[in-house]
Amino acid sequence: MAYSPDAIRHIRLSTATLPLPTPISDAKVFTGRQKPMTEVVFLFAEITTAQGHQGVGFSYSKRAGGPAQYAHAKEVAENVIGEDPHDIAKLYDKLLWAGASVGRSGVATQALAAIDIALYDLKARRADLPLAKLLGAHRDSVRTYNTSGGFLHATVEEITARADQSRAEGIGGIKIKVGLPDTAEDLRRVTAVREHLGPEVPLMVDANQQWDRATALRMGRRLEEFDLIWIEEPLDAYDAEGHAALTTALDTPIATGEMLASVTEHQRLIDARSCDIIQPDAPRVGGITQFLRLSALAHHAGLGLAPHFAMEIHLHLAAAYPTEPWVEHFDWLDPLFEERLEIREGRMLVPDRPGLGITLTEQARSWTTESVEFGTR
Numbered sequence: 212m213a214y215s216p217d218a219i220r221h222i223r224l225s226t227a228t229l230p231l232p233t234p235i236s237d238a239k240v241f242t243g244r245q246k247p248m249t250e251v252v253f254l255f256a257e258i259t260t261a262q263g264h265q266g267v268g269f270s271y272s273k274r275a276g277g278p279a280q281y282a283h284a285k286e287v288a289e290n291v292i293g294e295d296p297h298d299i300a301k302l303y304d305k306l307l308w309a310g311a312s313v314g315r316s317g318v319a320t321q322a323l324a325a326i327d328i329a330l331y332d333l334k335a336r337r338a339d340l341p342l343a344k345l346l347g348a349h350r351d352s353v354r355t356y357n358t359s360g361g362f363l364h365a366t367v368e369e370i371t372a373r374a375d376q377s378r379a380e381g382i383g384g385i386k387i388k389v390g391l392p393d394t395a396e397d398l399r400r401v402t403a404v405r406e407h408l409g410p411e412v413p414l415m416v417d418a419n420q421q422w423d424r425a426t427a428l429r430m431g432r433r434l435e436e437f438d439l440i441w442i443e444e445p446l447d448a449y450d451a452e453g454h455a456a457l458t459t460a461l462d463t464p465i466a467t468g469e470m471l472a473s474v475t476e477h478q479r480l481i482d483a484r485s486c487d488i489i490q491p492d493a494p495r496v497g498g499i500t501q502f503l504r505l506s507a508l509a510h511h512a513g514l515g516l517a518p519h520f521a522m523e524i525h526l527h528l529a530a531a532y533p534t535e536p537w538v539e540h541f542d543w544l545d546p547l548f549e550e551r552l553e554i555r556e557g558r559m560l561v562p563d564r565p566g567l568g569i570t571l572t573e574q575a576r577s578w579t580t581e582s583v584e585f586g587t588r
């Protein structure tokens with residue numbers, strides 16, 4: 212059958228505020244840099260083509276930036292109307308040039324991410340393939356670990372109870388936050404959790420950028436005995452040299468990258484050999500087009516991959532990474548989507564549904580604060 216060009220006919224952008232049941236605190240709150248997080252703001256893009264194909268994508272922001280992402284997307288989205296939805300890289304460039312004066316990273320490209328991800332979802336749905344299969348998967352499931360149970364606002368007792376629950380649900384690894392102003396308290400918490408879990412359970416810690424170089428090295432050495440899968444964000448996200456020194460000095464792998472907002476920023480980490488495991492976030496780096504460019508660079512540099520947050524997207528992207536990755540389990544987004552990801556024996560299963568395999572719930576619609584449409588239905 213000959214290829215028949217399709218055209219994007221309609222795009223709906225909306226922004227919704229997801230309330231979190233409990234205010235969330237990591238080390239940035241304990242060092243006074245941020246307030247506890249109470250909500251996550253989403254930018255959704257829903258695209259329909261002349262042939263009736265559909266795709267949905269999203270971007271998100273924590274604490275600030277949601278209105279800016281929505282406003283930027285609203286200014287540039289109309290540029291994709293009438294275009295062939297298959298030509299994702301071309302459309303990405305077109306959107307990028309439409310907003311070129313505000314740059315190629317951060318809010319400007321996070322706004323494009325929702326559209327880019329929707330185009331990938333649409334392409335995979337049209338092909339009747341899960342996104343991982345469209346990209347070319349190396350595996351049908353990915354090792355998964357829980358983060359949401361290990362925040363600093365939780366007591367050790369709460370963390371171990373949540374860890375037991377996660378393990379009972381089939382989640383393999385457990386990550387806990389560190390980076391308290393009192394490093395002895397950090398060590399006490401890690402010791403208690405490791406003792407509770409036993410030596411076999413994969414355990415990670417995350418300092419959310421709150422150590423200086425000397426503290427990170429000292430803590431890194433103290434943490435070696437816990438046989439951690441990785442130490443995450445020991446230093447400021449932009450301290451490539453500091454991370455590189457730690458990566459060389461410690462046996463425990465160093466992971467970082469979630470706060471970076473473009474491929475170029477990640478490339479600096481890769482070039483400086485700043486980590487063992489890179490943690491990009493597709494919405495934050497500008498979408499799947501950018502994520503794939505960066506995962507190619509990371510693989511060539513011999514890095515492991517553990518994407519940050521948004522497991523609904525990253526499960527597919529991790530499944531397509533050549534070496535065995537990890538995917539971060541966060542149940543926060545569950546109220547937004549009808550479907551649930553299946554987890555078994557420590558691994559998250561790539562869904563057999565086409566595309567990302569997500570459908571927005573009525574609840575997500577009810578949390579919408581603004582929306583705008585371009586083109587005709």
Ligand SMILES: [Mg+2]
Nearest residue numbers: 417443444469
């Ligand atoms: Mg983190």
